[in-house]
Amino acid sequence: MREVAIIGVGMTKFGKFLDKSIKDLGQEAIWKSIHDTGIDPKQIQAAYVGNGLAGVITGQEGVRGQVILRHAGFSDIAIVNVEGACASSTIALREGMIAVGAGVYDTVLCLGVEKMFCYDTSRTLFALSTDTDIETMGGIGFTFVAKYAMDMRKCMEKYGWTQEHFAIVAAKNKYNGSLNPFAQYQEPMTVEEILNSRVVAYPLTLYMCSSPADGAAAVIICARKSAHKYTSKPIITIGACEISSIHLPNFQAKTPGDLDFEAYELPVKAAYEKAGVGPQDIEVAEVHDAMSPAELRGYIVLGFCKGEEIPAWLNQRKTFLRGDLPVNPSGGLAARGHPVGATGLAQISELVWQLRGEAGARQVLGRTGKGPRIALAQNAGGFIEGEPAVSMCTILKR
Amino acid sequence: MREVAIIGVGMTKFGKFLDKSIKDLGQEAIWKSIHDTGIDPKQIQAAYVGNGLAGVITGQEGVRGQVILRHAGFSDIAIVNVEGACASSTIALREGMIAVGAGVYDTVLCLGVEKMFCYDTSRTLFALSTDTDIETMGGIGFTFVAKYAMDMRKCMEKYGWTQEHFAIVAAKNKYNGSLNPFAQYQEPMTVEEILNSRVVAYPLTLYMCSSPADGAAAVIICARKSAHKYTSKPIITIGACEISSIHLPNFQAKTPGDLDFEAYELPVKAAYEKAGVGPQDIEVAEVHDAMSPAELRGYIVLGFCKGEEIPAWLNQRKTFLRGDLPVNPSGGLAARGHPVGATGLAQISELVWQLRGEAGARQVLGRTGKGPRIALAQNAGGFIEGEPAVSMCTILKR
Numbered sequence: 001m002r003e004v005a006i007i008g009v010g011m012t013k014f015g016k017f018l019d020k021s022i023k024d025l026g027q028e029a030i031w032k033s034i035h036d037t038g039i040d041p042k043q044i045q046a047a048y049v050g051n052g053l054a055g056v057i058t059g060q061e062g063v064r065g066q067v068i069l070r071h072a073g074f075s076d077i078a079i080v081n082v083e084g085a086c087a088s089s090t091i092a093l094r095e096g097m098i099a100v101g102a103g104v105y106d107t108v109l110c111l112g113v114e115k116m117f118c119y120d121t122s123r124t125l126f127a128l129s130t131d132t133d134i135e136t137m138g139g140i141g142f143t144f145v146a147k148y149a150m151d152m153r154k155c156m157e158k159y160g161w162t163q164e165h166f167a168i169v170a171a172k173n174k175y176n177g178s179l180n181p182f183a184q185y186q187e188p189m190t191v192e193e194i195l196n197s198r199v200v201a202y203p204l205t206l207y208m209c210s211s212p213a214d215g216a217a218a219v220i221i222c223a224r225k226s227a228h229k230y231t232s233k234p235i236i237t238i239g240a241c242e243i244s245s246i247h248l249p250n251f252q253a254k255t256p257g258d259l260d261f262e263a264y265e266l267p268v269k270a271a272y273e274k275a276g277v278g279p280q281d282i283e284v285a286e287v288h289d290a291m292s293p294a295e296l297r298g299y300i301v302l303g304f305c306k307g308e309e310i311p312a313w314l315n316q317r318k319t320f321l322r323g324d325l326p327v328n329p330s331g332g333l334a335a336r337g338h339p340v341g342a343t344g345l346a347q348i349s350e351l352v353w354q355l356r357g358e359a360g361a362r363q364v365l366g367r368t369g370k371g372p373r374i375a376l377a378q379n380a381g382g383f384i385e386g387e388p389a390v391s392m393c394t395i396l397k398r
Numbered sequence: 399m400r401e402v403a404i405i406g407v408g409m410t411k412f413g414k415f416l417d418k419s420i421k422d423l424g425q426e427a428i429w430k431s432i433h434d435t436g437i438d439p440k441q442i443q444a445a446y447v448g449n450g451l452a453g454v455i456t457g458q459e460g461v462r463g464q465v466i467l468r469h470a471g472f473s474d475i476a477i478v479n480v481e482g483a484c485a486s487s488t489i490a491l492r493e494g495m496i497a498v499g500a501g502v503y504d505t506v507l508c509l510g511v512e513k514m515f516c517y518d519t520s521r522t523l524f525a526l527s528t529d530t531d532i533e534t535m536g537g538i539g540f541t542f543v544a545k546y547a548m549d550m551r552k553c554m555e556k557y558g559w560t561q562e563h564f565a566i567v568a569a570k571n572k573y574n575g576s577l578n579p580f581a582q583y584q585e586p587m588t589v590e591e592i593l594n595s596r597v598v599a600y601p602l603t604l605y606m607c608s609s610p611a612d613g614a615a616a617v618i619i620c621a622r623k624s625a626h627k628y629t630s631k632p633i634i635t636i637g638a639c640e641i642s643s644i645h646l647p648n649f650q651a652k653t654p655g656d657l658d659f660e661a662y663e664l665p666v667k668a669a670y671e672k673a674g675v676g677p678q679d680i681e682v683a684e685v686h687d688a689m690s691p692a693e694l695r696g697y698i699v700l701g702f703c704k705g706e707e708i709p710a711w712l713n714q715r716k717t718f719l720r721g722d723l724p725v726n727p728s729g730g731l732a733a734r735g736h737p738v739g740a741t742g743l744a745q746i747s748e749l750v751w752q753l754r755g756e757a758g759a760r761q762v763l764g765r766t767g768k769g770p771r772i773a774l775a776q777n778a779g780g781f782i783e784g785e786p787a788v789s790m791c792t793i794l795k796r
C-alpha cells in the first residue's frame with residue numbers, strides 16, 4: 001500500500017443547533033476542509049461518509065452521504081457510507097486510506113457528521129442502543145453510562161483511583177475545551193464544581209459525562225508522494241489507522257471482576273507496530289473519553305503508564321496542556337461535545353492542527369518545544385457483551 | 399492491487415419471515431457461505447456488512463454488522479458497516495475487494511442483509527425515501543415507482559416499446575424465478591396475467607414491480623492466488639466492481655424529455671475497461687430491475703443492444719434462459735424479491751452458481767454450451783434529482 005497523507009481538515013463548532021440539518025453541518029465541514037487544503041474540489045474523486053444515528057433521529061436512513069454531498073454542491077463522486085457508532089468517522093478515514101493506499105483513488109474526502117438534537121429526545125436515546133433486541137426492545141436498559149461507571153468502580157478498587165481523580169481529569173479537559181473555539185462547552189470548571197454536580201451513575205457526576213451534540217468534521221487525504229501538489233500546508237502522514245471488532249475476553253482465564261482492556265489494546269498494538277513507534281514517541285493524544293474518567297483507562301491501554309501510577313501522573317499534571325504528554329487538548333468528548341459520527345474525525349482534525357502548530361491557545365509544545373511531531377487518536381464505538389463493538393487507533397506523523 | 403476471487407456464497411430464501419430478525423437472516427447466509435467455501439471460519443479476518451434500512455425499520459441503528467456477526471458466533475473480526483440503498487451489499491463486496499486487493503486482509507466475508515416486513519409498514523415506506531427532507535418531510539411523495547414509470551413512458555415514446563413488451567420481460571423473469579428455490583415468488587405467470595394485474599403507475603402493473611422482502615446473502619472473498627488454499631470449488635475472479643455516485647446529466651445540453659442513461663453507464667464502462675472485456679463477452683447477466691421493465695434499459699446501458707432493437711430481441715427470446723444472453727436467470731427483483739441491502743450480493747451469488755454450473759433447473763449454458771465463463775451484475779441504489787444515488791457494475795470470470 002502507498003503511504004497516505006492528510007492534506008486538509010475542517011470542522012463545525014459542536015453544539016445544539018436546532019436550525020441545522022445533517023446536510024447543513026456536513027456542507028460546512030466539507031467546504032472548510034477544502035479551503036483548508038486549497039484543493040480544487042473537482043479533484044476529489046471519492047467520499048467516505050461516517051454517520052451513526054441519522055436514520056432513527058432524522059429519518060434520513062438511506063444514502064446519507066449522497067444526500068449531503070449533493071447538498072454541498074458535488075456531483076460525479078464515488079460515495080460510500082460507513083457506520084461504527086462513535087467510531088463511524090474513524091472508519092471513514094480508514095476505508096479512505098485503504099482505497100488511496102491501494103491506488104483506487106488519489107484524493108478522497110472523509111466526513112463525519114451527526115445531528116443529535118431534535119424535537120424528540122427519545123429518538124436520540126433509542127438510536128444510541130447497541131443491541132436493540134436486548135437493550136431497548138428487551139427493556140434491559142443497560143446504558144453506556146452504566147457500563148462506564150462499572151468499569152471506573154473496578155478501576156477504583158484495583159488501582160486506588162478516587163472520585164476526585166476523575167474530577168481532576170474532567171477539570172483538565174474543561175479547561176482545554178475553554179480554549180477550543182470548536183468546543184460545545186467553553187467554560188472552565190473547578191474540581192469541586194465537577195464533584196458537586198449531580199451523580200449520574202456513581203462515581204460519574206454530570207460534568208464528567210460527554211454530551212449529545214450536532215456537528216461535523218472533514219478530512220481530505222491523498223497519496224503521500226503527491227500531497228505537495230494539493231496543498232502548501234505541512235503534510236501529515238497517516239502512520240496507521242487500525243481497527244478491531246467484538247473482541248471478547250477469555251472469561252475462563254479470568255477471575256470474576258478482573259479488568260480486561262484487551263479489546264481496547266488490540267488496535268493500539270497493531271498501530272504502534274505499523275507506524276514503527278511506541279508509547280514513548282507520542283507527543284499528544286486524543287482519547288475517546290465518552291466519560292472523562294475513561295481517559296485514565298486510555299493511559300493504560302496506550303502504554304503511557306500503569307494504573308497504579310495514574311494518581312501520581314495527575315498530581316504531576318503530566319497529561320495537562322503544558323505537561324510531558326498532553327491528552328485531549330481539544331477538551332475531549334465531555335467539553336468538545338460528542339456528536340457520535342463526527343467525533344472520530346474531530347479527534348483527527350485536532351491532532352492535525354496540533355501537528356501543524358495551528359492550535360492557537362491550546363497548542364501543545366512537544367518534546368523539543370517546537371511542536372509535536374507524532375500524535376495518536378484512540379477511539380471506540382458501541383458495546384456488545386460489555387466490550388467495545390469497534391475499537392480503533394490512529395497514529396499521525398508530521 | 400492483487401486480484402481478488404470469490405470462494406464461497408450463501409443465501410437465505412427471500413420472502414416474508416415475520417419470525418426472523420436481521421440477526422437470524424444474517425447468521426443463516428453467513429454460515430451457508432462458510433459451508434459452501436469449506437473454510438475454517440477462524441480464517442476470516444474481516445467482514446463488510448451492507449444493510450439499507452434496519453435503523454428505521456427494526457430500530458437497530460448502530461453497529462448492525464457487529465450485532466449480527468456476534469449473534470452468528472464470531473468474535474475478533476474487523477467489521478465495517480456500509481450503506482448505499484439497493485446497492486448496499488455490492489458496496490460491501492467492493493470495499494472488501496479493495497481491502498483484500500491492497501493486502502490489508504487475506505480473507506473477507508461480505509454480507510448483505512435486510513428485514514423489510516415488520517408490524518408497521520409505514521416504517522418500511524419511510525425508510526425507502528431517498529432525500530427525506532424533500533420526499534417525506536416535504537411531502538412531495540415522489541416515489542421510486544413513479545420514477546420508474548416516467549422513465550418507461552419516455553422509452554415507449556422513443557424506442558417504440560409497449561406495455562406488452564414490459565409484460566413479456568416480467569413473464570420471463572417470473573418463469574426464471576419459478577425455477578429458483580431462493581426466490582420469494584416461485585410461480586410462473588402469463589403475459590396476460592401480468593398485463594391484467596392492477597396498474598400501480600402506468601405503464602407499470604403490480605406484477606412488474608419488485609416486492610419488499612426479508613433476506614440475506616453472503617460472499618467470501620480472498621486473494622486470487624491463495625484461493626485454492628480455502629476451497630476445492632471453481633474459483634471465480636472479480637474482474638471489476640465499479641461504482642459511481644450522484645452523476646447528474648448536463649441539462650443545458652439536452653432537450654427536455656431526453657433520455658439520459660449516463661449515470662447507469664459510467665460504472666459499466668469502467669468495469670468493462672478494468673476487466674478487459676466488452677458486452678460481446680458477457681454470457682449471463684443479473685440486472686437491477688426494481689421494476690421488471692427497467693431490465694430493458696439495462697440492455698442498452700450494458701451495451702447489449704440499442705433501444706429500437708429491443709422489441710425484436712424479446713421476440714427472439716435472446717435474454718431468456720435458453721437465449722444467447724440470458725438476463726436475470728434468478729428471476730430478478732420482481733420474482734426473487736428485493737430485500738434492499740441483500741439484493742447486490744444475491745445477484746453475485748446467482749452469478750457464482752451460474753459460473754460454477756450449480757444453478758440447477760435455471761442453469762444457463764453459455765456460448766460454448768459448457769456453461770458461462772464471464773458474467774455481469776448491474777446494480778443501482780437510491781435516487782437524487784431523478785438520477786441514481788449509487789450506480790455499480792461487477793464483472794465475474796471463471
